[in-house]
Amino acid sequence: MASNSRGANTAIQLLLLVVIVGLTYVLYRSLTVPYEKVRLQEEVTQNTRDRMGYVRTALIRYEQQKGRFTSSLDSLVMFVKADSLFMAKSDSIFGEGFVADSLPFSPRTGKRFQLSVNDTTRIKTYLLKDPDTDDQIGTALPDITLLNASSWE
Numbered sequence: 001m002a003s004n005s006r007g008a009n010t011a012i013q014l015l016l017l018v019v020i021v022g023l024t025y026v027l028y029r030s031l032t033v034p035y036e037k038v039r040l041q042e043e044v045t046q047n048t049r050d051r052m053g054y055v056r057t058a059l060i061r062y063e064q065q066k067g068r069f070t071s072s073l074d075s076l077v078m079f080v081k082a083d084s085l086f087m088a089k090s091d092s093i094f095g096e097g098f099v100a101d102s103l104p105f106s107p108r109t110g111k112r113f114q115l116s117v118n119d120t121t122r123i124k125t126y127l128l129k130d131p132d133t134d135d136q137i138g139t140a141l142p143d144i145t146l147l148n149a150s151s152w153e
Contacts, residue, residue: 106132
């Protein structure tokens with residue numbers, strides 16, 4: 001009889017061990033899965049903001065050479081492909097493996113950035129917006145004194 005209860009105790013202990021291991025795994029997953037989602041969203045947001053910064057850099061270079069801002073992101077891509085500075089230093093300016101054709105598109109969803117240019121006044125302004133968030137860069141932000149500023153800085 002004593003050996004019977006000892007076997008039952010061992011079986012119960014093994015069952016409890018399996019339950020503890022299972023609950024530990026569930027707890028671990030319930031903590032790490034949401035964290036990974038947040039980390040991925042932050043990474044995509046950073047990539048999008050970096051891409052918008054690349055567009056800003058190209059717009060500034062375009063304005064320095066042409067005396068005005070381009071009104072088309074497609075024209076900006078052609079400019080980047082043809083500009084000798086961007087061709088020579090594209091890895092240091094845009095990052096390694098950058099493809100100029102991807103410049104007008106948000107890494108978040110693949111939608112095109114929205115560019116608006118006002119060249120009818122004495123001071124030429126532009127505003128670049130992310131179609132998926134409130135992020136924007138430009139000289140046409142509410143505070144005109146923030147030249148080429150971004151909304152998240």
